[in-house]
């Protein structure tokens with residue numbers, strides 16, 4: 001999809017005024033964090049498992065080339081094929097080649113963020129092949145031609161009525177007066193429709209939560225069972241995965257599974273965790289005859305060894321979205337591309353460039369909640385700050401911010417002048433603010449439009465400190481004129 | 485394509501500051517040792533308590549369970565289930581002798597892979613993991629994986645002896661089986677199943693039976709496998 005990340009501010013504004021979206025986000029903000037906390041509390045070893053999960057991925061990244069080679073050899077040994085792709089375009093071409101060779105008309109697809117990243121659906125359609133999303137949420141947004149608004153709950157932004165309207169509009173062969181304004185009816189309608197698609201598909205395209213070097217398997221985690229009908233019925237199974245999805249062994253995959261669902265939905269384990277290994281075996285009664293892995297780089301190898309290296313540990317659980325005050329206020333679409341929330345704000349500029357996605361690292365209060373819940377302990381706030389630094393270094397800050405920071409930088413090196421001016425400013429602001437707050441302030445309209453700013457109490461901290469009861473050692477240091 | 489491969493591997497080595505052909509390879513070691521990481525205490529109970537934990541955890545995620553003494557009781561357990569849910573006396577069973585050789589009496593059975601028209605399937609689990617109430621299904625000619633997903637009702641038969649505490653023990657059993665048979669560790673498909681299919685994609689309302697079975701019934705057989 002064409003990123004709309006440059007319009008983050010406008011997107012966010014629209015999102016704040018979108019009532020169904022705000023209702024959905026309100027629900028999400030209650031549900032997911034509570035369930036995650038309960039699941040974590042049920043497992044005393046949870047924090048230690050997070051440490052181990054982090055260490056496993058760190059070890060993999062340190063040896064990524066080696067694991068990729070071992071993984072590939074294992075896939076090939078068992079009759080599968082690995083297609084190495086540097087760019088999204090390469091991956092699209094590889095998938096199309098496989099589909100063409102299979103004479104495919106219809107492709108079923110289980111939810112894959114990489115599929116979204118390379119916009120495979122539009123591409124297949126342009127080439128006369130029908131792509132059918134089978135995860136219920138993905139199916140809904142495919143009908144609406146929208147990107148996902150959450151990495152694990154793609155249609156989280158929609159109300160039941162919006163889904164019903166979409167079905168009424170798109171399923172035109174059904175009675176337009178049917179009663180579908182309740183969740184079960186909508187699910188039944190989608191289940192029935194997708195059953196036909198599953199059975200008729202020529203190729204099944206799935207993502208992968210992990211790739212296991214030891215066995216050459218891909219791991220698929222779902223609750224609906226759609227991935228299993230996607231790879232299990234057609235003649236050809238294509239796995240599309242980015243190359244950092246590798247883990248060494250079944251035991252390592254297990255450790256990550258123990259933190260994945262708990263962090264994502266608060267389940268101990270998702271309903272279906274599947275390990276696919278190569279094509280069907282000679283006597284098997286079902287399973288695909290061909291097994292392909294499309295292995296995508298798309299900018300990730302450039303992150304290796306960079307200050308964003310640790311982002312490659314991400315297992316796409318969505319916990320950082322669910323706990324982010326910004327995500328919970330504006331939802332996923334405001335971020336303007338397929339990823340969102342803190343992980344999106346770090347990852348998107350890496351994948352599509354700071355020029356296009358530069359706003360996103362600013363869409364954070366740096367409150368640190370994301371890092372505290374990330375099962376892979378990714379230092380998201382630190383990386384968001386890195387992007388801000390890079391942006392500033394590249395001269396991309398706004399005029400107001402740059403001038404203000406420039407002035408401030410000049411002042412802090414002159415503490416006497418700084419304190420004098422601060423004292424004046426604070427006193428003046430204290431006088432100006434009515435009833436202890438501002439409803440409007442020059443240069444801070446973005447803040448005061450939607451909330452009030454507390455007015456200063458009329459004195460600076462340092463001034464108050466000097467007046468008040470004398471404190472400890474550090475206070476002495478300040479009084480003696482010590483400067484860090 | 486192979487060019488892309490070389491480029492990608494080069495960039496990784498470059499990023500890590502390492503040259504191609506470095507003889508030490510910790511990746512091979514780790515795979516060969518496949519050491520166990522931390523296993524939660526609740527996966528380390530004695531065998532009899534594991535079965536109880538398995539049942540508790542499976543029921544927590546909306547599966548139902550029944551315990552029977554012998555394999556011969558499977559048709560009766562299946563019959564009870566069908567009657568309880570008012571279902572026709574017709575099931576698709578996994579084409580393994582352990583199921584096909586049973587006396588199914590009034591129940592019409594057919595062995596084979598899952599089909600769209602199947603209402604109820606009966607299959608045999610490779611194992612069960614008490615830690616999370618998870619079934620382990622291994623695909624084979626006698627255990628087609630479509631049986632796990634196409635029907636609305638899925639009945640799984642498992643020997644109590646195959647219920648273990650943790651996933652790690654299951655992986656060891658796969659390795660052991662492969663070593664003895666001289667095959668690869670993993671069959672084409674291994675499905676870990678924890679409760680019946682579900683979705684919360686419409687207004688975050690939890691609903692069972694999204695694409696897979698709406699009900700999952702687990703029949704635990706006390707008799708050890710032959």
Ligand code: SF4
Nearest residue numbers: 314315317318320374
């Ligand atoms: S950054 Fe961490 S919390 Fe966010 S999706 Fe990735 S693994 Fe989950």
